Amino acid sequence: MTEAAARDILAQVVDPEIPVLTIEDMGILRSVEVDGSAVAVEITPTYSGCPAIDLIEEQVRLALLAAGYTRINVKRVYSPAWTTDWMSEAGRAKLAAVGIAPPGDRPTLCPQCASEETRTISEFGSTACKALMVCNSCGEPFDRFKVI
Amino acid sequence: MSLFAYLVRHADDNLILSHRLSEWVSRGPELEEDIALANIALDHLGQARALFAHAAEVEGRGRHEDDLAMLRTEREYTNLLITELPNGDFAQTMVRQSLFDAYQLSLWEALSSSGDQTLAGIAAKALKEARYHFRHSSMWVIRLGDGTDESHRRTQTALDKVWRYVPEMFEGDDLDRQMAAEGLGADPSAFEPAWNERVTTVIESSTLEMPADVKGRTGGRTGFHTEHLGHILGELQWMQRTYPGARW
Numbered sequence: 001m002t003e004a005a006a007r008d009i010l011a012q013v014v015d016p017e018i019p020v021l022t023i024e025d026m027g028i029l030r031s032v033e034v035d036g037s038a039v040a041v042e043i044t045p046t047y048s049g050c051p052a053i054d055l056i057e058e059q060v061r062l063a064l065l066a067a068g069y070t071r072i073n074v075k076r077v078y079s080p081a082w083t084t085d086w087m088s089e090a091g092r093a094k095l096a097a098v099g100i101a102p103p104g105d106r107p108t109l110c111p112q113c114a115s116e117e118t119r120t121i122s123e124f125g126s127t128a129c130k131a132l133m134v135c136n137s138c139g140e141p142f143d144r145f146k147v148i
Numbered sequence: 149m150s151l152f153a154y155l156v157r158h159a160d161d162n163l164i165l166s167h168r169l170s171e172w173v174s175r176g177p178e179l180e181e182d183i184a185l186a187n188i189a190l191d192h193l194g195q196a197r198a199l200f201a202h203a204a205e206v207e208g209r210g211r212h213e214d215d216l217a218m219l220r221t222e223r224e225y226t227n228l229l230i231t232e233l234p235n236g237d238f239a240q241t242m243v244r245q246s247l248f249d250a251y252q253l254s255l256w257e258a259l260s261s262s263g264d265q266t267l268a269g270i271a272a273k274a275l276k277e278a279r280y281h282f283r284h285s286s287m288w289v290i291r292l293g294d295g296t297d298e299s300h301r302r303t304q305t306a307l308d309k310v311w312r313y314v315p316e317m318f319e320g321d322d323l324d325r326q327m328a329a330e331g332l333g334a335d336p337s338a339f340e341p342a343w344n345e346r347v348t349t350v351i352e353s354s355t356l357e358m359p360a361d362v363k364g365r366t367g368g369r370t371g372f373h374t375e376h377l378g379h380i381l382g383e384l385q386w387m388q389r390t391y392p393g394a395r396w
Contacts, residue, residue, distance in 0.1 A: 048273055049187075049194025078198060079269025081276060122180035123284055124187040132180065148276045 003034045009067045010041065013059050017052045017127045020094045027086025030077055038071035039064055044082045047128040084147050101133065101144040110135035111142050151264065152207045154327045156216060157369060159199035160227035163217055165248065166192035167380055168235055177238050184284060191277045198270045218388040222378050223371040230313035232377045239299065240306035242288040247310060249282035250346040251317045251339060258334035286350040293354025300355065308359050315364025
């Protein structure tokens with residue numbers, strides 16, 4: 001089995017809190033190494049307290065087990081620290097499609113009506129990685145992915 | 149074992165403060181703030197977990213992060229006293245958070261270049277979070293200090309009350325100096341100038357008065373705590389103490 005094959009399998013694993021994004025879109029899948037039936041995977045958390053990380057590690061193991069790998073080592077790495085710059089273009093487009101403003105867009109456009117007239121309600125939102133905003137034009141509240 | 153003890157003291161700061169902040173959940177002054185406090189608590193909990201897990205690995209005696217959090221006694225906890233202070237009102241929680249965030253900014257910045265790669269990684273991540281926390285907590289201190297007569301009065305009272313727990317943050321001990329000398333840690337006495345600058349800016353913008361110098365309370369780093377830590381540990385640890393090894 002090749003590294004590319006293992007990577008393809010892992011590219012199907014989604015973030016349980018934002019299930020439109022895969023761990024590859026998020027940029028938290030840091031490395032994949034294959035040696036025969038053994039595979040070593042490194043992932044990094046978005047935030048220190050990300051409650052999804054344990055579940056993600058388990059899903060990575062399950063996906064690889066189902067694909068026939070028998071020796072699986074999933075390692076959590078902290079360095080270098082994750083940044084929203086690692087999010088893929090595909091990931092950003094998927095976020096916008098489900099109504100979450102992607103990180104770093106200035107001005108933040110309303111995902112519903114594309115208005116530039118938006119404001120922050122709270123720097124902390126429904127998950128560690130998002131802030132809460134509202135559109136002044138259409139009045140819809142929405143999440144914005146925080147920039148770190 | 150020095151590195152182990154060093155990692156544990158910083159993990160303890162984060163675990164205990166996280167526990168305090170979590171006490172606000174469902175009691176926040178508004179829904180958004182309730183969520184913010186829970187998020188900040190979660191960041192500190194994550195930092196604590198990463199540090200405990202690394203400490204357990206460094207120790208190499210088969211202990212797990214949960215053993216360190218759940219099965220140590222009060223005297224074995226080495227957190228700074230400021231982290232175990234009761235929340236008080238919302239003003240006191242935000243004042244404590246702001247003063248502690250300003251300290252952690254310097255701490256994580258210094259530890260980002262630790263010779264211990266894992267610690268450096270944990271610190272680099274935590275630094276980003278601390279910046280976010282400080283922006284939030286200092287915004288509140290300014291808003292409350294420069295708010296109504298009542299919010300000003302309560303924030304000033306909180307500042308005067310928490311102030312005596314500030315000197316301990318910069319005290320430094322043999323372990324800090326040893327870790328600094330080995331290029332693994334940092335001597336917190338070096339953090340004070342940057343801390344002063346950050347905090348003075350906030351206090352001036354908030355129209356609050358800088359409290360006079362006081363004799364600080366200390367002892368947390370050597371396991372001598374206020375009467376509050378025992379109660380926290382009672383709540384935190386009762387499940388593992390009552391049903392050792394319980395899992396679900």
